[in-house]
Structure formats: structure tokens, C-alpha cells
Amino acid sequence: xxxxxxxxxxxxxxxxxxxxxxxxxxxxxxxxxxxxxxxxxxxxxxxxxxxxxxxxxxxxxxxxxxxxxxxxxxxxxxxxxxxxxxxxxxxxxxxxxxxxxxxxxxxxxxxxxxxxxxxxxxxxxxxxxxx
Amino acid sequence: xxxxxxxxxxxxxxxxxxxxxxxxxxxxxxxxxxxxxxxxxxxxxxxxxxxxxxxxxxxxxxxxxxxxxxxxxxxxxxxxxxxxxxxxxxxxxxxxxxxxxxxxxxxxxxxxxxxxxxxxxxxxxxxxxxxxxxxxxxxxxxxxxxxxxxxxxxxxxxxxxxxxxxxxxxxxxxxxxxxxxxxxxxxxxxxxxxxxxxxxxxxxxxxxxxxxxxxxxxxxxxxxxxxxxxxxxxxxxxxxxxxxxxxxxxxxxxxxxxxxxxxxxxxxxxxxxxxxxxxxxxxxxxxxxxxxxxxxxxxxxxxxxxxxxxxxxxxxxxxxxxxxxxxxxxxxxxxxxxxxxxxxxxxxxxx
Numbered sequence: 001x002x003x004x005x006x007x008x009x010x011x012x013x014x015x016x017x018x019x020x021x022x023x024x025x026x027x028x029x030x031x032x033x034x035x036x037x038x039x040x041x042x043x044x045x046x047x048x049x050x051x052x053x054x055x056x057x058x059x060x061x062x063x064x065x066x067x068x069x070x071x072x073x074x075x076x077x078x079x080x081x082x083x084x085x086x087x088x089x090x091x092x093x094x095x096x097x098x099x100x101x102x103x104x105x106x107x108x109x110x111x112x113x114x115x116x117x118x119x120x121x122x123x124x125x126x127x128x129x130x131x
Numbered sequence: 132x133x134x135x136x137x138x139x140x141x142x143x144x145x146x147x148x149x150x151x152x153x154x155x156x157x158x159x160x161x162x163x164x165x166x167x168x169x170x171x172x173x174x175x176x177x178x179x180x181x182x183x184x185x186x187x188x189x190x191x192x193x194x195x196x197x198x199x200x201x202x203x204x205x206x207x208x209x210x211x212x213x214x215x216x217x218x219x220x221x222x223x224x225x226x227x228x229x230x231x232x233x234x235x236x237x238x239x240x241x242x243x244x245x246x247x248x249x250x251x252x253x254x255x256x257x258x259x260x261x262x263x264x265x266x267x268x269x270x271x272x273x274x275x276x277x278x279x280x281x282x283x284x285x286x287x288x289x290x291x292x293x294x295x296x297x298x299x300x301x302x303x304x305x306x307x308x309x310x311x312x313x314x315x316x317x318x319x320x321x322x323x324x325x326x327x328x329x330x331x332x333x334x335x336x337x338x339x340x341x342x343x344x345x346x347x348x349x350x351x352x353x354x355x356x357x358x359x360x361x362x363x364x365x366x367x368x369x370x371x372x373x374x375x376x377x378x379x380x381x382x383x384x385x386x387x388x389x390x391x392x393x394x395x396x397x398x399x400x401x402x403x404x405x406x407x408x409x410x411x412x413x414x415x416x417x418x419x420x421x422x423x424x425x426x427x428x429x430x431x432x433x434x435x436x437x438x439x440x441x442x443x444x445x446x447x448x449x450x451x452x453x454x455x456x457x458x459x460x461x462x463x464x465x466x467x468x469x470x471x472x473x474x475x476x477x478x479x480x481x482x
Contacts (some may be wrong), residue, residue: 002153006136006254006260007243009157013165014239018232018391021212025387028213037482040219040283041382050221050282066298069463073305076470077261080312083474087481096478103467110463119459121452 061118064111072106134255134321135160161243161251166380168242169434172397178204179433182383187444208390216386221282231388233273234395239267241402243417246321248415248424259320260312264305265407267361270399274370277392278380283474289379292451293363293370299458300360303466307354310341310466310473311410324414326445344411350469351411355438357462358403360454365443369451404435 040047079099086095113119133141134154140148148156150230178193178201185192193200196450218227244259246252256262271294278290312318329341333364344351360367371379381392408414417427 003134003254003256005150005153006134006161006257007240010161010164010243010253011236011240013158013161014233014236016171017239018235018406021227021389021391022232025212025216025390029386030215032215037217038220040221041285041377042283042472043142043377058416062295062455063298065478066302069302073309075310076306077312080309081316081318083313084316084477084481089477092478093480094135096474099474100471103424103471105229107467108466110459114460119455 061113065113065118068109069106072102075102133250134252135250136253138250157253159430160251162216163458164242164247164253165239166253166400167247168239168398169394171393171429172401173208174201174204176397176401176436177207178392179436183437184444187441211390217383218389219282219383222383223280223282226276226280227322228388230273230277231384231391231395233269233276235391235398236395237266237269237273238395238398238402239268242405244323245321245402245405245409246414247405248426248428249422251425252321255319255321258318260318260323260410262307263402264308264466267402268297268301270326270395271372273381277279277384280385281380283383285377285382286380288368289372289376289382291382292372295451296360296363296367296370296454296458299455300462303458303462304354304357304361306463306466306470307350307357308406308410310347310350310470313341313470313473313477314346320409320414323419324409328412328416338415340409340416342413342416344413347469347473348375350473351407353405353462353465353469354411355435357466358460359439359442360458362399362403364400364439366446366448367454368448370456372448387418400436400439401432404432404439407435408432 010078065103083095136153139156140146140152141162143152144150178199182199190371193203196202196206218224241263243253244256244262246255274293274297275290278286278288278293281287311323315323317323319324327340327342330338331341331345333337339345359365363370369375371381376382382387384392405428408428412431415424415428417423417430419427
């Protein structure tokens with residue numbers, strides 16, 4: 001039996017849960033649209049401006065860093081699986097040293113990001129908000 | 132150990148069942164797993180959350196309907212489902228309607244490969260652990276789509292914070308899990324559980340099982356903290372931050388859409404509990420016969436849930452800049468230190 005058929009069947013069953021709940025709710029709930037109700041919530045004030053604005057998301061460099069480290073985790077997993085056998089077959093040095101070098105490169109990268117202030121949350125006084 | 136559909140097919144006398152039977156058996160077991168997890172996280176979860184928080188703050192909480200007030204939760208679910216759905220002016224549809232379904236779906240998908248004991252495991256692929264991390268990180272997509280499509284400033288800020296948090300805590304989470312794979316030598320979740328069945332050592336007649344949580348308690352602590360951040364629970368709940376952002380990305384969601392977000396968050400807490408149980412607490416292992424496995428599994432995921440509620444009651448929320456620093460400068464460095472140290476120790480033992 002194929003494991004991924006089971007996962008696929010599970011995905012269909014799991015996706016039916018939100019779908020069934022949404023449709024049950026559609027049958028139950030009233031719909032009385034009013035202008036006041038549909039206003040965007042801003043703690044009771046009249047909303048000022050839209051949300052499609054230029055906005056300092058603070059961390060595009062962090063997101064780039066994330067991509068680097070996320071790919072790194074993909075590369076680490078195969079190594080962790082074969083590590084015990086590799087130590088037995090090729091010795092500790094040749095199983096561990098390449099991965100240590102790889103992690104060292106990443107840690108140097110993290111240190112660079114740390115020093116240049118990439119992973120620092122800029123307070124609003126330092127930034128130029130553009131609305 | 133065979134997965135539940137395989138075991139039932141063999142019991143029915145099929146070594147290789149026809150495709151239709153395979154799909155039917157998979158669907159039945161999937162229904163059982165989904166029902167168990169929905170009852171746990173939609174009914175018992177919110178009830179326990181309210182009761183536990185009340186105990187921490189010296190209150191009584193719900194107690195009128197049913198034993199301990201538990202039917203109040205069912206009534207709440209019906210109440211929320213029959214409420215009017217308010218679509219705000221600035222909403223970007225259909226993204227606004229798709230986002231609430233993504234969160235519970237991504238959490239539910241993770242349960243497909245979790246060994247729950249008593250033979251209840253739907254699928255057991257070779258890369259089970261990677262699969263769990265892959266599907267559970269889809270949740271960030273739901274948050275960012277929901278936050279953007281709401282057209283509210285609170286929602287936008289909340290979703291941006293949630294994504295910043297998810298990406299800061301996902302790397303330490305996965306790297307810490309990799310250190311457990313070093314010990315187990317496999318990504319198949321049932322094999323990781325099987326590798327923890329021995330005895331670590333015996334103290335005064337009490338044998339300590341070889342659970343990875345006992346073998347490497349540092350990794351367990353790291354994983355617990357990181358998964359609090361990954362699912363956005365207190366003290367790392369800055370994506371919702373009731374006192375700052377109203378409700379973060381769920382601000383504009385009402386009626387059934389709110390229920391789905393709420394459900395998705397509870398499912399994610401229990402999914403992270405299930406992953407912690409599988410990786411660190413021996414999965415469904417425990418004293419007594421093997422068919423009690425699912426009871427022990429339940430006890431362990433509820434222990435993790437109790438821990439999250441304890442943190443919720445006891446620890447104040449961190450600021451958004453502190454969250455970023457804890458993730459990138461603290462947990463990431465510690466998780467790499469843990470990985471390298473584990474690799475050296477495992478390597479020395481195996482030579």
C-alpha cells in the first residue's frame with residue numbers, strides 16, 4: 001500500500017472539514033448588510049486612509065536570511081540520516097568535518113547580519129513612514 | 132509496525148488490497164484521526180484553556196451547562212456558526228474567504244503521519260518528520276493572506292508580525308529536530324518512536340526510558356520554547372497581541388471564519404504537542420499493555436498543552452523587537468550549538 005495515497009485521502013477528508021463548516025454556516029446565518037457594520041475596524045474611530053500603503057515591513061533582509069537558512073536545513077537533513085552509518089564506514093573526521101565547515105560558513109553569515117544590524121527591529125523614530 | 136490501513140487490510144486477508152479498498156480504508160482511518168483531533172482541539176481544548184486560566188487567576192470559569200460547563204463550548208460553536216458574517220469594506224475577495232480554511236487544513240495534514248499508539252497511524256512515509264514541518268509551515272500563508280485581504284491596519288500589522296515570528300522560529304525548530312534525527316538515524320516517525328523504547332538507566336529500581344527528552348533535555352527545552360514561538364503562543368503571541376493589535380490578523384473575521392482561525396490555532400498547539408511527544412517523549416510509550424498507547428499519547432499531548440497554558444498565565448508577552456532578538460540571536464545560535472555537540476557526541480560513540 002502506498003503511503004502517499006493515504007496522505008492524499010487524508011488531505012481530501014481534512015479539506016472537507018472547513019468546506020462543510022462554511023456551508024453549514026451559510027445555511028444558518030442571517031445576512032443584514034449595513035454601511036456601519038462593514039466599516040473597517042479602527043477602535044471605533046472613523047477609518048483614516050486605506051491599508052494599501054507603503055509600509056516599512058522591517059525585515060526583508062531577515063526574510064532573505066530565512067531563505068538561506070531554510071535551504072540549509074534541507075541540506076542538513078540527509079546528512080543527519082546517514083551520519084551514524086557514515087561515522088562507522090568513513091570515520092568521525094570525514095563524516096563530521098564537511099558539515100562543520102558548512103555550518104561555520106552559515107554562522108559567519110549570521111555574525112555578519114548581526115553586526116550590520118540586519119536582525120535589529122528599527123524603532124519608528126529611525127524610519128520614514130510613507131503614507 | 133504497520134500503519135492502521137495496512138493492518139486492517141491484512142486482517143481482512145489482503146496482502147495487497149485493490150485500490151478502491153485501499154482508498155476506503157484510508158478514508159475510514161482519516162475520518163477517525165480527524166474526529167479525534169477535532170474533538171480534542173475544538174471541544175476539550177477551549178474548555179481546558181478557560182478552566183486552566185481560571186485556576187491560575189483564582190476564578191471559577193464556565194460551570195453552568197453540562198459537567199464542568201463543557202457543553203458551553205458546543206453551544207458557543209453553534210452560536211458562532213449562526214452569526215452574521217461581516218465582510219469589511221476593504222476586503223479583498225476571494226482571498227478573504229480562502230485564508231480561514233488554510234490554517235486548520237495545514238495543522239490537520241500534519242496528523243496524517245503521527246503515530247498515535249494502539250496502531251492508530253494513517254501513513255508512515257520515510258520522510259515523515261520533514262512532511263510534518265512542511266505542511267505545518269503552510270499556516271503562515273493563511274495568516275499573511277488573511278491579514279492582507281482584510282484591508283484593516285490591525286490585520287496587516289498582525290500578519291506581518293506573525294510572518295516575522297514564523298520565519299524567526301522555524302529554523303531553530305527544524306535544526307533542533309535535526310539533532311534528534313542524528314540520534315535516531317531516520318526521518319520515519321514510527322522508527323523514531325521505536326528507537327526510544329529502550330531503558331536509559333535504572334535508579335533505585337525505577338528504570339528511566341530512553342526517551343530523547345531524557346537523553347538530551349537541552350534539546351527538549353529548546354524545542355518547547357521554539358514551538359511556542361512557531362505556533363504564536365504566549366509569551367510569543369505578538370501576532371495577535373490582544374492589548375496592542377486587537378486581534379492581529381483575525382481582527383476583521385467574524386462568524387464561521389473566526390471559528391476556523393480559532394480552530395486552526397488550537398490544532399497547531401496540539402500538532403506541536405504531538406511532534407514533541409513523538410520526538411522527545413517516546414510517542415505512545417508508557418507502562419501497561421500496548422493497546423493503552425493512545426491513552427499515553429493523549430496524556431503527553433495534554434501535558435504539553437498544559438505547559439502552553441502555564442506559560443500563557445505566567446509569562447508576560449515579549450516586545451516585537453525582543454521576539455526577533457530571542458529568535459535570531461538566542462535560539463538560532465543555541466540550536467546550532469546543540470546540533471554540533473550532538474553530532475560530536477554521537478560520532479564519538481559510534482567510532
